[in-house]
Amino acid sequence: MLDPKWIREQIDEVRSMLECRNMDLDLSELSALEVRRREILVDVEARKARRNEGSKTVGAKRKAGENCDALMEEMRCLGEEIKELDAELERIERDFEAWMLKLPNRPLPSVPVGKNEEDNVVVRTWGTPRALPFEPKPHWEIAEALDILDFERGVKLAESRFTVVKGLGAKLARALINFMLDLHTNEHGFMEINPPILVNTATMRGTGQLPKFAEDQYRCANDDLWLIPTAEVPLTNLHAEEILDEAELPKHYTAYTPCFRREAGAAGRDMRGMLRQHQFDKVELVKLCAPQNGEAELEHLTNCAEKVLQLLELPYRVMALCTGDMGFASAKTYDLEVWLPYQNCYREISSCSICTDFQARRMNTRYRPEAGGRPQYVCTLNGSGIAIGRALIAILENGQNSDGSVTIPRALRPYMRELEAIVPH
C-alpha cells in the first residue's frame, strides 16, 4: 500500500509512477474519495464531540435530580445523524481502501525505466557455460532416461503441470533443500522457519497477493484459507500487527516450503518439463529491516541467493528488472537467471526484491526507532534462495554427460552419500 499522504499531495507523481509500470488508471475517483472522506470525518467528529459533551451533562443533571428529557431527545436526534454519516463514511473508506490495495509499489530511483523484459539490464554475469562436445538434451529427456522424473503419472494423480519426482531425483531435491537451508542458516545468519502453507485472507493481503491476484491462487473455499504461492507470504507476515524494537532489526528468515500457483496467465507456456509447475519446492529468504538499510540489505540478500548458484557451479547472470517488468509489491528487483544449455539461454531461477514500506503498511508491521519518536513502518525484502525444481533442472542440463549420466555438484555430495553422478541403468 502506498502512503495516502503521497496520493493526496503528489497525485501527479502517482500518475507517472503508474505509467512507468504500464498501468493506465484514472485516479480522479481516488482523489475525490480522499477529499470527501475528510469532509465527512471532520463533520461527524464534531457531532460526536457534541454528543459526548451532552451525555456527560445528562449524567451530571440526573445525579443532581434535574430533569433533562429535552437534552436527551436532542442527543437522540444527534445520534441518528451520526449513524447516517458514519455509514456514509464507511462506504467511502471501503472504496478508498479498495483503490489503495490495487495500486502497485513505487519503484526506487535506481530502477531502470522500461516497458518489458527487453529493457531489463544485465548487472553481472558469473561463470562460463560448459562447452559440451555433443548436442545438449533437455532436462525432461535426461530425467526420463535416468528414471527420476515421471511426468505422466504426475498428470494422472493431479492434472497437467504436476510431476512426480522419484528415486535419486527425489533424493537430489532433498539434498538441495538441506544444502540451501544449511548455507543460509549457518553461513548467512538466517533463522529457519517452518511456517503454515495454508494462510488466511489477511495474510495474503499483507504481502500483496490479494485482492488483485486471486486468480493466481489456490484457495480452500470452505475455510477462508489459501495455499501459499511462496513462503514469502507467511515469513513476511510473521510480524503483522506488531511493533518491533529497532534493536531487533534486521530480521532474517528462511524457509523451505512447497509453493502453489495456478499459473492462470501462462496457458501454453513452458508446458514441457518441470520449469513451470502448479506445485514446486522453494527455499525462500525474507528480511525485515529499517528503511535506511533497505537497499544495502537487497544487495546482501541477492548475494546470498547467488552464493547458492556459485556453490552449485551453475553459470548465471543478475538482471535488474525495469519498471515495466517488476512485480506488484516490489520497489526494485534483481532476477537471477541460470544458464540452461538446451534452451541455450538464461532462465529465471530466483527473484530478489525490496518492497520498502509497501507490505508493511498492509500488514501493519512497524518498529520503534531507537532515537525515539513514533513507530515507523519496516522495510521488507524477499528472494528465492532458491527454487528447488529449477535448480534440479539446471543441474541436469548443465551436468549432463555424453553417456547420459549427470554429474552431481560437489557441494551436494555430502547430502548424497558422496555420490558423484547419477547414471542410467
Place this chain on the structure above:
RNA sequence: GGUGAGGUGGCCGAGUCGGCUGAAGGCACUCGCCUGCUAAGCGAGUAGGGUGGCUAAAACCGCCCUCCAGGGUUCGAAUCCCUGCCUCACCGCCA
C-alpha cells in the same frame, strides 16, 4: 465436532446497580534525586491510530476512535444483548 470457562495497556491484574475509567494496583522500562559501589528508597514519566489548528517541518494544543472483532440496546457501554474469532479445560475423533 460437543460442553464449560475466559479474552482489559509491554506483562500481571481490578473494574461495583451502565456515566467522572484510555482505564485502579503491581511488575517491567526510561529520566532525575539519593547512595563509597550495588540493592533499597524518593520524584516524574511510559499505548496506538485518525483528524483539525499552529509550523518550513517538528514540538505543541484541541477533537474523534481503539478494553479480541463485527453488529445491537441507550442521551451515554470495557461494563447489558447477539454473532464470529481465538485461548484454556474436559469429552469425542485422529497423523
